[in-house]
Amino acid sequence: MFERLSDEGLAQSSYLIACERTRMAAVVDPRRDIDAYTSTAIRHGLTLAYAIETHIHADFVSGARELAGLGARVIAGPGAALRFPFQEAKHGEFLRLGDISIEVLHTPGHTPEHISLLVREPDQPARIFTGDTLFVGAVGRPDLLGADQAPPLAGQLYDSLFGTLLALDDAVEVYPGHGAGSLCGSGIGTALHSTIGQERRFNPLLQQSSRAAFVSAVLDDLPETPPYFPRMKGVNRNGPVVRVLGKGVPPPSALDARDATALVEDGAFVIDLRSPEAFGAGHPSGAMNIGFGPRIGYWAGWLVPPATPLVLLGSDPGHAAVATRQLVRLGFDDVVGYVDGGFDAWRAAGGHITHIELISARELRDRLQRRERLTLVDVRTSQEWLGGHIDEAISIPVGDLPRRAGELRGPNVVATVCETGYRSSLASSLLVRAGVQVVNVSDGTAAYRMLE
DSSP: OEEEEEETTTTTTEEEEEEETTTEEEEESSBTHHHHHHHHHHHHEEEEEEEEOOSSSSSSSSSSHHHHHTTTEEEEOTTOOOOSSSSOOOOTTTEEETEEEEEEEEEOSSSSOEEEEEEEOOTTTOOEEEETTTTTEEEBOOTTTTTHHHHHHHHHHIIIIIIIIISSTEEEEEEEEOEEEEEEEEOOOOOEEEEHHHHHHGGGGHHHHHHHHHHHHHHHHHHOTTTTHHHHHHHHHHHOOOOOGOOOOOOOOEEEEHHHHHHHTTTOOEEEESOOOHHHHHHTOOOEEOOOOOTHHHHHHHHTTTTTOEEEEEEEHHHHHHHHHHHHTTOOOEEEEETTTHHHHHHTTOOEEEEEEEOHHHHHHHHTTOOEEEEEEEEOOHHHTTTOOOOTTEOOOOOGGGHGGGGGGGEEEEEOOOOSHHHHHHHHEEETTTTOOOEEEESSSHHHHOOO
């Protein structure tokens, strides 16, 4: 048995493998909401014997300790030094799941303790679970432990790839820990899996002619680093608070709007899950607009202070339950509840309200041509900016806005723009919180390009 489970917003993959004869199972790189694994185990009569960490994760809270609470043995690589019970696996060590053999390969580089797992079973192709060492069309970034450790880790990454993984047969199937959109590597492909032979031939980083060339290429192409990554590593090394999530993430409570406003006055933080249009028309003062979708947890990790009580506001109570699950994956355990009745109830209860003007790409162009006192801020990533941008814009990626908002206070109105309006609405909500005059370009650079 073999099953891949994905988190679209974090582009993260975990895997469940099991022996059909003995019904013994292992989960590779489990996420914190472990009910996906426990429900599969119940359905197929499996015993979850192992929770295997390819490395200490930086981008999500691991579910290994949750699985340990249900009897699984946690496995991690050399030097992991987890601060809760685990078994340290050495290079060349074998784990058994009945008829399945799991060989541990120490593949440092992304992190020092990183391991890959070579899985063999009768009548099946060999599989290698590469974690964040080898992706489809890319490799793991070596800089997450700091700039001083990045060059030596990049060298170790070269040795792990060329000395260990590329020594495997071309037919071995490759199953990475992340896909396209993850910030754990640069330029990750969209395919869900690959083979050693495919990567040997087509992965750009594996075409480098020398160790020095590889190290230089890897260090020259590093993606953005979310500020929550170091905190997440600490959470996973220490072990997150066990919430016994095997039966699912409890749904958030419905809050009377008057109670919600009182919580906000006492310091709770509102995440508004509605569309940019609805948010602009009126929202709780100080709210952050993270529109409903797969990246609620992702953006909260970037921008929401940890250990902050959270109140959710949306147009559908079901959205709050989905958002809570995503937030739990990023370690946000204090979701107090959601506003029962949504924004209409908030307004009826007398909660403070703020509006943000929305303008179209056409109106933006007209204002720029009239030379109005307008500062246009492109909040897309640096890579998107380099791929093309509006001439009059300045680049401040949305994740950098909390520390750079002070640069934008002044007489000019700030117009936020992204590709389609989602991130620019989030950006506008951050700037309003920081006391900046702002308008949001609702249809983004995609619409602006159509005007040219």
